[in-house]
Amino acid sequence: xxxxxxxxxxEATTKSSAERGALARARLLRGLLPALSLALVLxxxxxxxxxxxxxxxxxxxxxxxxxxxxxxIAQMFVIAGNELxxxxxxxxxxxxxxxxxxxxxxxxxGVLILLGSIGVYALLGALIHLRNLPSIVxxxxxxxxxxxxxxLVLPKPGGKAPDWLLAFMAFxxxxxxxxxxxxxxxxxxxxxxxxxxxxxxxxxxxxxxxAALGRAGWSLLKTKIVLFALAGLFxxxxxxxxxxxxxSADANIGNGYTLLAIAGVILGGGEFVGGRVSPxxxxxxxxxxxxxxxxxxxxxxxxxxxxxxxxxxxxxxxLAARVLISRRER
Amino acid sequence: xxKLFVLGALAAMLASGTALADTxxxxxxxxxxxxxxxxxxxMLDSYGIVTKKAVADKVVGAADIFTTADKEVPTxxxxxxxxxxxxYDAIVINAASPDAxxxxxxxxxxxxxxxxxFDGTVTEPCAxxxxxxxxxxxxxxxxxxxxxxxxxxxxxxxxxxxxxxIDDAIHAGxxxxxxxxxxxxxxxSVTGDWDQTTAQKxxxxxxxxxxxxxxxVDQGGDGYGAAQAFAAAGKPRPTIIMGNRQDELQWWKExxxxxxxxxxxxxxxxxxxxxxxxxxxxxxxxxxxIPHDLLVPYLAFTQDDFEAELPKIVKGGxxxxxxxxxxxxxxxxxxxx
Numbered sequence: 286x287x288x289x290x291x292x293x294x295x296e297a298t299t300k301s302s303a304e305r306g307a308l309a310r311a312r313l314l315r316g317l318l319p320a321l322s323l324a325l326v327l328x329x330x331x332x333x334x335x336x337x338x339x340x341x342x343x344x345x346x347x348x349x350x351x352x353x354x355x356x357x358i359a360q361m362f363v364i365a366g367n368e369l370x371x372x373x374x375x376x377x378x379x380x381x382x383x384x385x386x387x388x389x390x391x392x393x394x395g396v397l398i399l400l401g402s403i404g405v406y407a408l409l410g411a412l413i414h415l416r417n418l419p420s421i422v423x424x425x426x427x428x429x430x431x432x433x434x435x436x437l438v439l440p441k442p443g444g445k446a447p448d449w450l451l452a453f454m455a456f457x458x459x460x461x462x463x464x465x466x467x468x469x470x471x472x473x474x475x476x477x478x479x480x481x482x483x484x485x486x487x488x489x490x491x492x493x494x495x496a497a498l499g500r501a502g503w504s505l506l507k508t509k510i511v512l513f514a515l516a517g518l519f520x521x522x523x524x525x526x527x528x529x530x531x532x533s534a535d536a537n538i539g540n541g542y543t544l545l546a547i548a549g550v551i552l553g554g555g556e557f558v559g560g561r562v563s564p565x566x567x568x569x570x571x572x573x574x575x576x577x578x579x580x581x582x583x584x585x586x587x588x589x590x591x592x593x594x595x596x597x598x599x600x601x602x603x604l605a606a607r608v609l610i611s612r613r614e615r
Numbered sequence: 616x617x618k619l620f621v622l623g624a625l626a627a628m629l630a631s632g633t634a635l636a637d638t639x640x641x642x643x644x645x646x647x648x649x650x651x652x653x654x655x656x657x658m659l660d661s662y663g664i665v666t667k668k669a670v671a672d673k674v675v676g677a678a679d680i681f682t683t684a685d686k687e688v689p690t691x692x693x694x695x696x697x698x699x700x701x702x703y704d705a706i707v708i709n710a711a712s713p714d715a716x717x718x719x720x721x722x723x724x725x726x727x728x729x730x731x732x733f734d735g736t737v738t739e740p741c742a743x744x745x746x747x748x749x750x751x752x753x754x755x756x757x758x759x760x761x762x763x764x765x766x767x768x769x770x771x772x773x774x775x776x777x778x779x780x781i782d783d784a785i786h787a788g789x790x791x792x793x794x795x796x797x798x799x800x801x802x803x804s805v806t807g808d809w810d811q812t813t814a815q816k817x818x819x820x821x822x823x824x825x826x827x828x829x830x831x832v833d834q835g836g837d838g839y840g841a842a843q844a845f846a847a848a849g850k851p852r853p854t855i856i857m858g859n860r861q862d863e864l865q866w867w868k869e870x871x872x873x874x875x876x877x878x879x880x881x882x883x884x885x886x887x888x889x890x891x892x893x894x895x896x897x898x899x900x901x902x903x904x905i906p907h908d909l910l911v912p913y914l915a916f917t918q919d920d921f922e923a924e925l926p927k928i929v930k931g932g933x934x935x936x937x938x939x940x941x942x943x944x945x946x947x948x949x950x951x952x
Contacts, residue, residue: 337700345696345722349689442714531692532721533714541687579690583697589650589659589680 319553319569322603326576333584340462347464348454348530350575352377354468355523356542357549357571358475358564359516364550365479366512367492367559368413368420372428373520373546376402377539379435380524385444385534388525392447399521406517407510414509428543435536442535446528454529468568475564488512493560548600549574552607577603641899642677643892644703648691648711648735650682654885657935658709658734661886665893665937674940675896688715695719698728705729705895709888710737729898733891734883743898745891745909747883749781752913753788756832756856757796759879763854767798768829771821771853773807773814773841775834785834792832802826807837811862815840822848830854835882838863858882859914859934864925877918884914884936893943904951911946 330346331338337346356373363370380399388395409427413420456463479485490498491508499505523542528534553570555562577599587595645662649655659680666678681698683690691711696719698706706723710716710732717739723730724741733745760770772789775782793799803825807814814837822844831841835858842855852870857863857880870876890911898905914936916924928934 334701336702337697342700345700346693349693349696352689442712444714527689530718531688531715532718533712535688535712535715537686538688538712538715541685541690575693579693580697580700583681583694583701586679589647589682592682593650 315554316563316566318607319563319566319573322552322606323569323573323576326573326581326603330576330580330584333581337580337584340460343465344457344462346576346580347462347468347572349527349579350572351464351467351471352523352527352530353542353545353549353575354471354568354571355519355526356539356546357553357567358471359519359523360546361475361550361553361555361562361564361567362479362488362512362515362519363420364547364555364557365489365492365560365562366410366509367495367557368509368512369547369557370424370516371421371543372424372431373516373523374539374541374543375428375431375435376406376517376520377524377527377542378534378536379431379438379539380521381528381531381534381538382435382439382444382536384450384525384528385446386438388450389445389447403514403517403521406520407514410509410511410513411506413513414506432536432540439534439536442533444534446532446534450525450529451532454526468572472565472568475568479562479564489560489562491560493558545571545574545578548604552604554607573603574600638675638896638899639673640676641704641896642679642702643675643705643707643895643899644698644701645678645680645888645892646691646694646698646706646708646710647680647682648709649686653932657885657933658888661884661935661937662707662888662892665886665889665939669892669896675899678892683711686711688712692716692719695723699723699726703728705731705899707888707891707895708732708735708737708742710735713738729895731891731895731898733887740907743894743905743907743909745887745894745911747887747913748910749784749883749913750788750791752881752915753785753790753832754792754795755788755881755915756879757789757792757799759856760792760799760830760832760854761796763877763879764799764829766829767796768800769802769826770799771818771825771828771831771841772801772804773818773831773833773837774804775807775809775837782834789832799830801832802828807833807840809834809836809858811837811840811843811860813837813840815844818844819847822850827851828853830856832856834858836860836863838880839866842866852876854878856880857916859884859916861925861928861930861932861934864916864921864928864934868922868925871918871922879915879917880921881913881915882933885933886914886935886937887911890938890943890946893938893940894947896940897943897947902947905947906950909946909950 336342356377359373360370383395383398387398409423413423458466487503488508488511491505495505549571550567552573553563553566555567578596582596650659669675670678681694683694688711699722706728708730713736716737720730720737720739720742730742732742736744736746774786793801803821805817805821807817818841830853833856838855838857839862845852855878857867857878859880859882867878914934924934
């Protein structure tokens with residue numbers, strides 16, 4: 286099996302029909318896996334605290350999952366290009382600080398700063414491609430830059446989210462809670478863009494098999510810039526959503542998101558090899574992580590001395606389950 | 616006649632201001648963002664001791680402790696939201712950020728939940744804040760110093776962690792105290808970060824350039840380090856205000872046994888968590904006259920009572936105090952006037 290071939294068209298032509306059937310089943314399983322783990326976590330929560338399974342409950346449990354889902358999508362674009370972004374957490378924090386200060390007091394400057402930061406992300410993509418630098422090193426360095434800028438913008442916790450953002454994040458649609466609608470929208474829009482358009486295939490291919498794409502005449506510089514700019518865009522959305530919920534910012538507010546976002550992509554069916562990602566899976570993965578790490582833990586009534594360790598254990602179990610099932614694919 | 620009796624009982628109940636409602640079925644959660652140092656451990660221990668007894672005595676229905684895995688704001692915000700879903704009646708919180716948790720705190724208030732913050736307090740107006748009167752502590756240091764050094768003289772000040780509100784408040788209190796006692800003059804100021812080693816280094820560095828110093832005003836956690844620096848430099852030992860740490864009180868006892876050395880010790884008790892618990896219980900009890908900002912006293916020891924406390928503190932630890940319901944009622948009363 287030529288597993289490294291990820292551009293769909295290349296794969297299809299080289300496989301016999303039996304092989305294709307087995308692969309399709311494995312793919313289906315892999316696609317269902319994130320949804321399965323989410324269902325398991327939800328079942329556990331429903332069993333531990335039936336009260337949480339309600340409109341009010343989902344609104345509360347999932348609204349902080351929205352910024353995590355957006356950060357996960359940002360990370361997914363970078364991973365799709367076979368790179369890793371270690372700065373997304375502090376970038377979200379920086380965006381949060383700008384949102385709670387400039388965007389409220391001087392919206393025009395605020396918007397310019399945020400657009401500029403997306404531009405910086407695009408430049409990083411170009412730098413990583415042109416100088417052939419390891420993205421882990423570049424983004425690790427950038428994580429300190431964003432953190433420093435965040436502290437400059439907001440030296441001590443405070444600021445306030447713009448009113449329109451507060452109103453937007455507090456929106457209460459009838460029947461279905463806002464976070465669920467938002468998660469569906471994010472997942473579907475990115476799925477369409479990355480999985481159903483022809484340039485989406487090129488973007489994924491640039492991570493999965495850059496040599497083939499380069500030979501076919503596509504600009505790898507351009508794909509890397511686009512992938513990083515998209516990561517920057519979703520990082521900005523994540524920071525804004527987060528401040529819309531917390532109402533006020535803190536320079537350290539996003540630090541935990543870097544690893545959560547990577548875990549979310551992997552839990553959602555993505556792989557570190559580049560090109561193999563799933564936007565809907567990533568959103569579901571982010572929701573699962575957000576639910577497993579906090580509500581599940583709180584509802585389990587674990588003695589305080591063990592809570593920190595239990596949090597880690599839950600994450601490992603959820604991720605290990607994903608690895609166990611997807612191994613059958615091989 | 617009977618009616619009069621009932622009315623009288625009702626009046627008595629209203630006058631006493633307590634036990635308006637039964638809290639035996641109420642559930643209080645404690646949201647804590649960090650457990651990684653000795654002060655926080657002592658804080659959790661104090662809270663555990665007091666709440667276990669309160670549950671056993673059926674004062675409240677449940678009092679559970681929740682600690683987040685990291686010091687992150689979003690994690691604690693999510694935790695508060697989960698506690699809302701769990702159906703707790705009150706949340707006692709030591710918050711990761713004074714502002715960034717306000718969204719979640721407001722949601723809790725809107726769901727009818729009482730929120731009491733302490734140590735790491737929150738600015739959301741609907742929450743209660745239990746704040747230690749650090750400014751008075753700083754002022755009191757100079758007042759006490761005036762007793763030990765009636766002739767006055769030069770003082771050295773050791774500051775805490777720069778940029779924190781606690782350092783600011785203690786410093787302001789010390790300045791106020793010095794203004795009231797013109798016989799004292801602060802001739803030097805160093806940063807000790809509430810840490811013995813840092814304080815020792817800082818004091819040792821500034822010592823050669825200082826005139827004779829009669830006393831040291833500080834913020835706790837730095838007194839023993841200052842004493843070491845003076846001893847190493849061979850300078851006469853000044854009156855050093857202590858901060859309730861075990862090593863500080865131990866040193867004080869050694870000096871007292873040797874030549875009757877006199878000083879004073881004060882700091883915030885980690886057990887202030889238990890005071891926050893009782894404040895939450897009082898609010899659930901139906902009291903509506905409790906101010907949202909409660910200034911509570913610090914924990915101080917004098918020449919007469921510090922030796923009794925010393926054996927109770929674990930090595931490397933800090934003196935604590937478990938507050939009772941009566942303490943909380945007294946503290947609330949002191950804040951109403």
